[in-house]
Amino acid sequence: MDSAKDFVIVGGGLSGLVIAARLTEDPDVTVTVPEAGNDHTADPRIRTPALWLSVLGSPEFDWDYHTTPQKGLNGKVIPLSQGKLLGGSSAINGQAFVANSKATVDAWGEFGNLGWDWETLYPYYKKFHTICQPSTETVNHLHLNYLDENLRSTDGPVQASFPEVIDDPIPGAWVDTLAALGHPASGDPSSGQFTGGHINPMTIDPNTHTRSDAATAYLEPVKARQNLRVITGALAEKLVIDTTGAEPRVIGVQIRKDGNPVLIKAGKEVLLAAGVFGSPKLLELSGIGSRERLERLSIPVVVDNPNVGENLQDHPNVGISFEVTDGVKTLDNISRQEPSAIAAAMEEYTTKKTGPFAIGGNFVGSILPIPDSVEFPSDEATLDEILNTASDTTPGPFSPYHATFVHSILRNRNEGPGNLFAYVAYSNFVPEEAGANIVTKATTEGNFLTICAALLHPLSLGSAHISSSDPAEKPTIDPRYLEHPLDLEVLARYFRHINRVVQTEPLSQYLKPNGRRSNDAPIDMDDLAEVKEYVKKAALSCWHPTSSCAMLPLDKGGVVDSDLKVYGVCNLRVVDSSVLPIATRGNPQTTVYAVAERAADIIRAAISSDVDVEA
Incomplete structure (x- = not known):
């Protein structure tokens, strides 16, 4: 094969496997994927939807990162799980x-990224997945009447479905309660313009009732290709430049x-898909980063770019558990590991293939605006006062552009x-034996509903x-969680709004007075002051970090x-979160899939252009 078309993709995770599968559709393109983790595709702990908590923190599956003590959280250290395995x-x-x-x-395009906007990316959102049509019974029980069949993706590799929980009254009550509080579903959440309470699908194959991930959806169907080589247990140490x-x-x-x-040569390009922490790490180890930082570590400077590793963003969340009325089914007996x-x-x-183990994490959610709701004053003068009081203090060249977007x-x-x-x-949000063990080590007797607020x-x-x-x-x-004063102001008010939710019918009837x-x-x-103190003690991460190698003008x-x-x-791209x-409005995985699909097309267009030039 033509070695000038060889690609090395560092990381066999979500984006790496998407690009590997797409590029090797051309038999003349060869791809090598070194992955630090191993192949656990068949492991029941990975395939069984509800067992995801059992692998968090395990070095065989998880990089098990931790933050530095967080100033905005009273010095708390937050665990950050990131997958260390195929997928x-x-x-x-x-x-x-x-x-x-x-x-x-x-906003990506408005920041200066030509060709990146919703209209361009939306077809790639639809391309990567299929959402199974829920049954009439499921639609009625989960109150999914806001779904638009014309927007449903039907032929992508990743399989998604709605939970079959027709004996659980909480999801329907949740949607109705938020509607009663002025937050009805405004339309289909996949439209890109949505607010209100909703039930989200999960990446679970409705036929096998197992997890659908990048390994099963993208790698499994193509792993026999002669032009694709995946090397597991291979830690990338540095780029050769x-x-x-x-x-x-x-x-x-x-x-x-x-x-x-071992040196893996790339005849064409190296693509970094090592993740939000792995990609900036590999750039810096290779001499691409802040001159001051690299010289301090005796790393020869190749490119002086202090932006590498900066702009990290994540979704902090804080929650509270409420005891439910007798007869409401919960997962507490399983989380207490009762045999x-x-x-x-x-x-x-x-x-x-039914029951608690057939369901993944949370699927009961919402997207809520600030004006006229969520405890913020509705009059513009008071909102202006809050926004102006919490001045923009985050350092860095992106800060003013980012602040303008967030304020909008x-x-x-x-x-x-x-x-x-x-x-x-x-x-168990307080004390700090939370994090990866927040549910699995709960020991409190009884049955509970947990509600979280996320920024x-x-x-x-x-x-x-x-x-x-x-x-x-x-x-x-x-991540500097809640160090910007406005973050605490907003998150505390979202958390305080939980009190209205639990006091409103029909959800309130399922909670013990x-x-x-x-x-x-x-x-x-x-009491906003008391709530703020609790938020700083109890806040955790949604495990949605992004933006450490931002696509922005220099x-x-x-x-x-x-x-x-x-x-x-030359010859180096980054394609991952x-x-x-x-930060995305919700879980990043849908956007990372879409970006990886579009990146594959960008790279394939570059290959075609090279061929045309050579011809």
Whole structure:
């Protein structure tokens, strides 16, 4: 084969496998994918939807990253799970399937990324997945009448479906309660323009009732291709860069396999798909990053770009558990690991593919605006006072552009800068034995409904950087949760709105009056000062980090351009969640799939252009 068409894709996660599958549709293009993790595609802990919590924090499946002590959270250290296996985080996440917003994607283009907007990206959102048509019974029980059949994707590789929980009253009550509070579903969530309460699908194959991820959807059907090579257990240590020409040129990747260094040459390009923490780490290990940082670690500087590893964004969330009335089914007996409950659930899943083990993480959610709701004053003067009091203090060249966007979303009555979501199990937010063990180690007797508030567009911008030249060392991750004062103002008000939700019919009828709540919950949820203190103690991550190698103009904080090429070096692109300029409105996985699909087309167009030039 023509070695000039060889690609090396670093990372066999979500985006890496999408691009590998698409590029190797051309038999003349060869692709090698080194992946640090192993192949757990057939592992029942990965395939069984409800067992995702059992692998979080395990070094065999999870990079098990942790933040630095967070100033905005009273010094709390937050665990950040990221998939370390074929399929990446798509193989260990909670399987929630939530669409991004048109306003968020359109902002990418407004920041200076030519050709990136909702109209361009929307076909790629539809391309990567299929949503199974829910039954009439499911539509009625989950109150899914807002779905638009004309928007439903029907022929993509990733399979998504709605949960079959017709004996659970909570989901329907949730949708009706939010509607009663002025938050009815405004339309189909996949339209890009949506607010209100909703039930989201999950990446679960409705035929097999197993997780559908990048490994099963993209790799499994094509793994026998002669032009595709996947190497597991291969840690990428650095890029190999030729600096003898006018511009540095990436010619390969050094990996460590079975304890030995191995060079994989790239005749065409190297594509980084190592994730929001792995991609900036590999750039810095290879001499692409802040000169000051690299020289301090005795790493030769190839490209001085202080934007590498900056602009990190994530969705902080904070929740509270409420005791439910007798007879309401929850997952508490399973989360307490009661043997009889686990045995019964496993028996039902094994024989019928139904029951608690057939369902992933949370599927009861919402997208809620700020004006006229969520405890914020409706008059513009008071809203202006709050926005102006919480001045923009986040450093960096992207900060003013980012702040302008976030302020526009806060003011837009048709957009949602935050959400509330719920699941039927107790959660231990305080003290700090939370994180990955938040549900699985709950020991409180009884049955509970947990409701969380999440901030979807935080103004706090963090960072992820190497602290050593050793590739085996984990990066230093500082999301700076709630350090921007407006983030605390907004998240606290979303959390306070939970009090209205639980006091409103029909949801209130399923909660015990004066029932128990989770540990250290605020006594008076209407007291904003008390709520703020609880938020700082109890906040966690939604595990949605993005933007550490942002697609932006260089002077606005960019690491890659609109073709996803790394500034200052040839033959190198980044394609993963790190390139998203701003946090997504909801779970990032749908957007990462869409971006990877579009990236494959961009790269294929470049290949065709090269062929034309050579001809």
